[in-house]
Amino acid sequence: MGYDFEVAVIGGGPAGSSAARRLARAGVSVVLFEKQAMPRRKVCGGALSEQAMSYLDFELPQEVVDWECYGARVTYGDKTLVERLDERIAVLVTRSRFDKLLVDMALEAGAQVVWEAVASLDEGERGVAVKTASGASFTVRRCIICAGANSRFIPKVRPRDGVYGEGICMEGEVDRLSPDPFAHLEGLIDIYFGVAGYGYGWVFHHGTYYSVGVGGLRAKFPNPAKALEEFTARIGLAGRLRDVKGHPIPRGGLDRRLGKGSLLLAGDSAGFVDPFYGEGLAYAIRSGQLAAEAIVGNSRTDMMHEDYRRTTKAEFSANLEYSLLFSKVMYTLPKLFLNTLVSDEKALRRYLYVPLNKLSYKEYLTWLVPRLPVFWARRIFELMLP
Ligand SMILES: Cc1cc2nc3c(=O)[nH]c(=O)nc-3n(C[C@H](O)[C@H](O)[C@H](O)COP(=O)(O)OP(=O)(O)OC[C@H]3O[C@@H](n4cnc5c(N)ncnc54)[C@H](O)[C@@H]3O)c2cc1C
Incomplete structure (x- = not known):
């Protein structure tokens, strides 16, 4: 059977680039589709945990690291607590730079990138037909959908998440002020509970700017725009936010289908996000890699699905189930x-x-x-x- 590529990966975020790189390094012909030219702004706090970094198969260049975090300051009501460890827990990255780096690493490994939106995806007897917005079409044997939480292709595999399966975040940036009222946050991530239903607000100091946002469970957080306005006023940044955007975030730990036929879901499309504190980058990177490995290691689709479910469960899904329990209790x-x-x-x-x-x-x-x-x-x- 003549395929244009063995595998198509849809979406060049952390999950897609990591999947494409892993496939290319295994010698598999892979095409990565990304609808936005990079670098592009991506609404995100940009906290990249040590766990996330441990999944990268290359050293993270220092120039993409904005800030290093050794601890957290947490506030709830009138109480605030600061705790630092001797070891680094995360770095803060700007997603435009970080995501471009990951695509470059996929290219370096031999993946091909098509800078276009995928408009349709159809599974047939001859494989998966992928059509782009400009009408170009490709036939591939397998496809990994890494197109984020909002992807129109998720229903090819599983039903969309309802208001209890999905959160909503709003984030914007503020240029660093002088004098810097958040200078004391050096080395800390700053979390405010109680400002969002089943979630929190944050100020992440990226050095030259602050990422400020709120995120909560859709069912319990009806007005994120108002919550963000009140939060920025509370921390003394009223009227200063720029580039404010909202974005859904899956509630991880729920039992979701991960694939169907020749299609696999990874990253946010698969629902892999920590339901308590919203970390998704680690799981996006690792699930992209594990989806790639499931394809490389199995020619039969049933075994590919079984393998992917088993490895994701062993590495992090079981942990996300406990996180869901923890978040239910806490919130x-x-x-x-x-x-x-x-x-x-x-x-x-x-x-x-x-x-x-x-x-x-x-x-x-x-x-x-x-x-x-x-x-x-x-x-x-x-x-x-x-
Ligand atoms: C406000 C906010 C703050 C967050 N903060 C953090 C944080 O600090 N730390 C953390 O770990 N996680 C954070 N997260 C979660 C994290 O952003 C996600 O888990 C992560 O981006 C998921 O990566 P992904 O590759 O699965 O999807 P995405 O990063 O969403 O990438 C999907 C890509 O697919 C592309 N695409 C979509 N449709 C198509 C199409 N049809 N054709 C081609 N391309 C397409 C998009 O352009 C995009 O580049 C945050 C999320 C939000 C909303």
Whole structure:
């Protein structure tokens, strides 16, 4: 059967570029379709965790690193807690630069890139027919859909997420002010609980600008634009945000179908995002790679699907299920549980090992739950002190 390419990857975000690079390095002919010329702005906080970096099969060049983070400052109501580790937990990157770098790495490995939107995708007896917006058509054997949370191609594999399966974020940028009111955030990510339903607000200091945003669960966060306005006013940045954009974000940890026939989903299209704190870059990169490996390692589609489900489950999906449990507990009873995170140094400090991938959510919960009565008793005692 004459295919134009063995595999088509739709979407040149972190999932798509990582999949294309992995396939090209395995000697598979692969074409990557990306609808936007790069570099392009991508609405995102840009926090790239150590776990995410550990998945890259090359050294992250220093010039794409805006800021290095060793800890977090978390605020809930009138309480704020700062906790730093000796080791770095994440770096902040600007997505326009980071995503371009990943596409360049896919090109370097031998992938071909078509800078056009895919307009249609049809599975037939002769493989998958991919048509671009300009009418060019390609026939491929397999296809990985990495076109983000909003992709029109997701329903080729599974139903779209409803209001309980998806979050909504709004983010904008503010040029660094002088004097810098956020200079004290050096080395920290800054999180504000309570400003978004089932989510939070953030200020991520990128050196020359701040990424400021809010994100919450669609069902519990009806007015993100108003929430962002109130949040920016609260932190003294009213009227200063530019390039404000909203974007959906999947709620990870739900049981979703990952593929059908010759099609696989990866990254946000597959729903791989941490439901508690919204990290998606690590899972986008790794799921793209695992989808590529499932294709390389299996000529039969049923085995490809089984392999992909097994490897994603073993590496992070099971952890995302615990994160979903954790987020339900935290956000359903925030006064009880989020308070612990912003009142107890040990509870926050230990949580920071999660983005480091040194602690799973299950391990964190196993540690936290038996200690909760002690935390609460101490808190009641503190409140009773004159
Ligand atoms: C406001 C916000 C803040 C976030 N902050 C963080 C953070 O700080 N850290 C973190 O880890 N995660 C964060 N996330 C999540 C993270 O951005 C996503 O998980 C990640 O971008 C998913 O990567 P992806 O490659 O799956 O999809 P995307 O990054 O969405 O890439 C999809 C690509 O597909 C292209 N595309 C779409 N349709 C087509 C088509 N028909 N044809 C061709 N190309 C197409 C798009 O142009 C795009 O380049 C945030 C998300 C939001 C919304």
